[in-house]
Amino acid sequence: MNIANFVNRCHLVSGYYAGHVRLSGFPVHLKIELTNFCNLDCRMCARQKMTRQVGFMNRDLCYEILDWASRHCCEFVYLHFLGESLYHPDLQKIVRTAHSRGIRVGLSTNATVLDEAIAHGLIDSGIDLLVIAVDSPRQDQYEFLRKGASWTEVIENTLRFARICKSSCSRTILVVQMVHCDLTADEGVEFLKFWGDNGLASDKFRLIVKQWDDWAGQMAEVREWNTKTSPSVLRDLRPCVLPWRELSVQWDGTVVPCSRFFDKQLVVGSLGSSDLTRVWNDDEMVELRCAHLKNSTASVPVCQGCPRQAMRPWSYLRYDQFALRLRHYCSTGNRVPKRGLS
Numbered sequence: 001m002n003i004a005n006f007v008n009r010c011h012l013v014s015g016y017y018a019g020h021v022r023l024s025g026f027p028v029h030l031k032i033e034l035t036n037f038c039n040l041d042c043r044m045c046a047r048q049k050m051t052r053q054v055g056f057m058n059r060d061l062c063y064e065i066l067d068w069a070s071r072h073c074c075e076f077v078y079l080h081f082l083g084e085s086l087y088h089p090d091l092q093k094i095v096r097t098a099h100s101r102g103i104r105v106g107l108s109t110n111a112t113v114l115d116e117a118i119a120h121g122l123i124d125s126g127i128d129l130l131v132i133a134v135d136s137p138r139q140d141q142y143e144f145l146r147k148g149a150s151w152t153e154v155i156e157n158t159l160r161f162a163r164i165c166k167s168s169c170s171r172t173i174l175v176v177q178m179v180h181c182d183l184t185a186d187e188g189v190e191f192l193k194f195w196g197d198n199g200l201a202s203d204k205f206r207l208i209v210k211q212w213d214d215w216a217g218q219m220a221e222v223r224e225w226n227t228k229t230s231p232s233v234l235r236d237l238r239p240c241v242l243p244w245r246e247l248s249v250q251w252d253g254t255v256v257p258c259s260r261f262f263d264k265q266l267v268v269g270s271l272g273s274s275d276l277t278r279v280w281n282d283d284e285m286v287e288l289r290c291a292h293l294k295n296s297t298a299s300v301p302v303c304q305g306c307p308r309q310a311m312r313p314w315s316y317l318r319y320d321q322f323a324l325r326l327r328h329y330c331s332t333g334n335r336v337p338k339r340g341l342s
């Protein structure tokens, strides 16, 4: 166990329980948006509501963030927010840089452009986790949900990636994910069987049936497809753990508290004029933590509509953010829908 990282986690957990709003620990998890460009128009994606400009993160900005992360006990970086990260021209260099700084790194992809060269490049650069969204085991359903994608191509790309992972003895973990909603409610067993029959039921591979998510109530369309399968969402009245755990940086350097603020609904800083150390304890983050502690999030409508994420102190202290993710995905053979991760 890395002692500095453990001490950092202790600071965050004690800060949460003591009700501290300026923290001595630093975020253990960063989400970095390499781009918000995407080639698809998926029905459940918050990009449908996104009004901000489309662009690509400058490579040097990304390196600056990774440098900061490696000096501040960040344990896991997710190179994805909205958009398809495989389109970023420097993706492999960025993954390699994160890896060389000792940060575990992952991303989520629609796999439509995951050809052989990109697959080898990602694995060789040391990516720890690749999540591929294949939302249904049925072609018609998949192509309905993932508007613009070809099921045949995505299956081929996913199986090729799995084969390369196996043959290169890489440490990359591949997760294949489907969404659970009214349209796919009876497909869980079929999904697990399909990928199991294709050799993706082993420790190197994980399968997850993910509960469809309405982005903290901001995607009414998603609710329409999710009237029977959506669990009744009880809003947790405890402070959400995310303001004590992570930050998300959009491609242009705008910092938001979490991915639910996908359209800059609450900006807590900008890396053009500030840095992550300052942003983490600056007034906007302090006010957000205060609002959660007092359970008065009326000033933060996104949090108001969100079920919030609970603090699980023992797991938080015991496992790093990468290990926690793997535990969440460790659902091979289990078709019970799980909540997605931020």
Ligand code: SF4
Binding pocket: 216, 240, 241, 242, 243, 257, 258, 259, 260, 261, 302, 303, 304, 306, 307, 308, 309
């Ligand atoms: S309550 Fe929801 S929107 Fe607010 S910080 Fe937590 S996860 Fe994000």
